[in-house]
Amino acid sequence: MNFLAHAWLSRHGSDDFLYGNLIADGVKGAHLESWPTAVAAGIRHHRRVDAGIDHHAEVLQLLQMAPRAQRRYTGIALDLVWDHFLASRHPDATLVERCYRVLGEREAPARLAGMVPVMIEGDWLQRYADFDFTCRAIAGIGQRLRGPNQLAALTPWLRDEYANLEAAFVTLWPEMQHRFSE
Template identity: 85%
Template sequence: MNFLAHAWLSRQGSDDFLYGNLVADGVKGARLESWPPAVAAGIRHHRQVDAAIDRHAEVLRLLRMAPQAQRRFAGIALDLVWDHFLASRYPDARLVERCYRVLGERRAPSRLEGMVPAMIDGDWLQRYADFDFTCRAIAGIGQRLRGPNQLAALTPWLREEYASLEAAFVALWPDMQQRFRE
């Protein structure tokens, strides 16, 4: 649920395009005909970004480094870690306010219905600058998954590998910006 990274990579588009990027994780399936064209384009853009980041050499390297028991869940945690580095290195209050406005004006897909108001009210996108908050958010996502909270179990590794995560972000983010240049 890396809202901030997707917002950064789609910020030059219309509000509908941005909205599609922000809610894409709540949209299932490939059939997007029921969505306005710019929202559908945003959903497709979000999925292209996810596919590119999941195949990036830095992400693959970090996944190999992750503890074996939590490796399957590490990609979820890394998504929020990228938002942490964006919020801490490149704070953009105007973009965050735009995201909150765009999300607040429309109804979120049912999978995100409860989370979006909490995100806006709690100002999560700016609070991701605090790594402790980001780790709590990662653990919170783990509470919504079945079984033991593997994401909470992963947070000590994230703290230990903070320098490696930051180095990966420094390599990864310019690549993503280049690939998804506005």
């Protein structure tokens, strides 16, 4: 769950729009009528960004390089890797504090309710600057999935491919900003 990347791309919008971007992974379905208009717009924006990133040439190339056994999980790991590069290359404490405030003032969807307070308390968004922390977060997500922890198994590959991941980010991020900044 790449909270920081989605926050960056929606930082110029209202708090409701930002909130929608931050919680979108916890919202299922296409019917968003029960959400305030700006929150629903943020959820839709998040989903457009995800689709754009998932189909970007850099991401598709990395997916082909990933170990076959973990390939279907690689996109999840890459989302957090993008947050790592944002936190380490473009730290923005003001944006992080805004995210924590916006998330802390509202009730998170059930799928995120247990994680959001822990994320805020542990200052995950700034700690993603530490790649070891990011890898632990990736492995932690893998613990919540069924079966063997394929995300934990993927972290050695992420470490080995760090330079390629960083090069992909350097290409990917400006394009995402140009295409999706609100």
